[in-house]
Amino acid sequence: MDGKWQIGSLLSIPLYIDSSWFFILGLVTLVNSQEITQLNLVEHLWLAWIAGLILALFLFISVLLHELGHSLVALTQGINVNSITLFLFGGVAAMEKESDNPTEAFWVASAGPLVSLGLSILLFTVSYSLRSSNNSDTIGRLLVYMTEDTARINLVLGIFNLIPGLPLDGGQVLKAIVWKIKGDRFTGVRWAAASGQLIGWLGISFGLLIILLTGSLSGLWIVFIGWFVRRNAENYKNITELQESLLSITASEIMEREFRVVNTHLNLLQFAQNYLLSELHDHMVYFAASEGRYRGLIVVEDLQNIERSQWDTVTLWDVVRPLNTIPSVGEKTPLVTVIEKLEAIHERSLSVLSPAGAVAGIIDRGDIVKAIATHHQLPIPETEIKRIKDEGTYPSYLQLPAIAKTLEDLTKAKIENKQQL
Numbered sequence: 297m298d299g300k301w302q303i304g305s306l307l308s309i310p311l312y313i314d315s316s317w318f319f320i321l322g323l324v325t326l327v328n329s330q331e332i333t334q335l336n337l338v339e340h341l342w343l344a345w346i347a348g349l350i351l352a353l354f355l356f357i358s359v360l361l362h363e364l365g366h367s368l369v370a371l372t373q374g375i376n377v378n379s380i381t382l383f384l385f386g387g388v389a390a391m392e393k394e395s396d397n398p399t400e401a402f403w404v405a406s407a408g409p410l411v412s413l414g415l416s417i418l419l420f421t422v423s424y425s426l427r428s429s430n431n432s433d434t435i436g437r438l439l440v441y442m443t444e445d446t447a448r449i450n451l452v453l454g455i456f457n458l459i460p461g462l463p464l465d466g467g468q469v470l471k472a473i474v475w476k477i478k479g480d481r482f483t484g485v486r487w488a489a490a491s492g493q494l495i496g497w498l499g500i501s502f503g504l505l506i507i508l509l510t511g512s513l514s515g516l517w518i519v520f521i522g523w524f525v526r527r528n529a530e531n532y533k534n535i536t537e538l539q540e541s542l543l544s545i546t547a548s549e550i551m552e553r554e555f556r557v558v559n560t561h562l563n564l565l566q567f568a569q570n571y572l573l574s575e576l577h578d579h580m581v582y583f584a585a586s587e588g589r590y591r592g593l594i595v596v597e598d599l600q601n602i603e604r605s606q607w608d609t610v611t612l613w614d615v616v617r618p619l620n621t622i623p624s625v626g627e628k629t630p631l632v633t634v635i636e637k638l639e640a641i642h643e644r645s646l647s648v649l650s651p652a653g654a655v656a657g658i659i660d661r662g663d664i665v666k667a668i669a670t671h672h673q674l675p676i677p678e679t680e681i682k683r684i685k686d687e688g689t690y691p692s693y694l695q696l697p698a699i700a701k702t703l704e705d706l707t708k709a710k711i712e713n714k715q716q717l
């Protein structure tokens with residue numbers, strides 16, 4: 297199960313633990329128990345280990361409450377939370393979609409750090425009053441230490457996550473603010489992703505500097521986190537750029553004219569002999585035309601319904617599917633709509649029609665991937681494009697239908713406006 301286990305659910309949100317989280321559990325238990333021993337808080341080593349483990353579990357609960365903060369606000373906005381997963385660098389609440397507007401996005405992003413900071417204040421207050429109640433037995437001292445430590449953990453969780461770069465919460469907050477000011481979500485993501493990349497590089501450099509200057513390997517951890525932030529920020533940037541091009545590229549820019557126009561007056565036998573039998577291309581698309589007008593699409597499978605003995609009397613007129621009944625898009629239709637339409641009809645290709653009712657071109661999945669590869673300088677070889685064209689499936693690394701779907705949720709209004717033009 298991709299190395300993660302469901303350990304239960306909260307508010308009907310499934311709760312998962314990634315295998316990498318156990319590394320943190322072990323490490324934090326070790327560090328905590330060593331510190332407890334060094335501080336002479338307990339007499340027995342086993343008690344130090346147990347206290348260390350409990351503290352590690354408090355970290356787990358802290359991260360969980362942080363994620364629940366995000367999730368609860370999302371739920372109040374009618375956004376489903378698919379899962380909460382705890383992993384090496386903390387937690388992730390996987391939302392079904394993004395908030396509809398910058399103000400709502402701001403609150404979803406802020407809720408996690410606000411929970412952490414709130415918990416930190418609460419726990420510092422509790423530890424202060426525990427301390428002043430002058431409890432000097434082992435359990436009392438341990439309790440003060442553990443409350444204070446968990447308060448510190450929550451303070452760090454709150455502050456660290458507010459660093460203003462994606463994928464951190466602070467990056468989401470920055471995105472929401474820029475989105476609000478500039479009135480454009482994409483600009484918000486671009487700013488926050490650029491900031492995330494910069495922060496990632498700063499983290500990597502800072503970590504390396506620590507290793508070089510002090511020889512301490514704790515710098516390695518900062519390098520790792522920096523790398524994680526930088527890579528995720530870059531992903532955000534790439535996906536946003538992809539989404540933007542799915543909105544800006546139109547059908548007429550990527551369509552091809554890989555189809556044949558045949559005379560509607562031909563009978564089926566002539567059509568079969570002159571075209572089908574000599575066709576080298578496996579999936580050629582045929583349109584029928586006569587008197588200078590497109591009459592419609594010829595679907596080769598439709599010919600099977602006609603008795604062979606009648607093929608010399610039945611003409612293409614009898615089997616042609618009129619243009620207004622076939623799946624099609626306009627020349628100005630954005631790529632995102634083309635992708636979704638192609639998925640919805642389960643066909644290999646889609647016709648592009650001009651406003652005058654002529655066939656302008658056809659688009660298949662290969663054309664779509666080729667356009668994206670050209671636009672984003674992705675090294676997708678010609679043979680791969682041909683495979684996509686032949687098999688009619690997208691490569692696993694480019695899940696365009698899923699990206700188109702999220703984009704549709706995000707910018708429904710925008711796309712509708714464009715189509716009206």
Ligand SMILES: [Zn+2]
Pocket residue numbers: 362363366408409457465
């Ligand atoms: Zn968060």
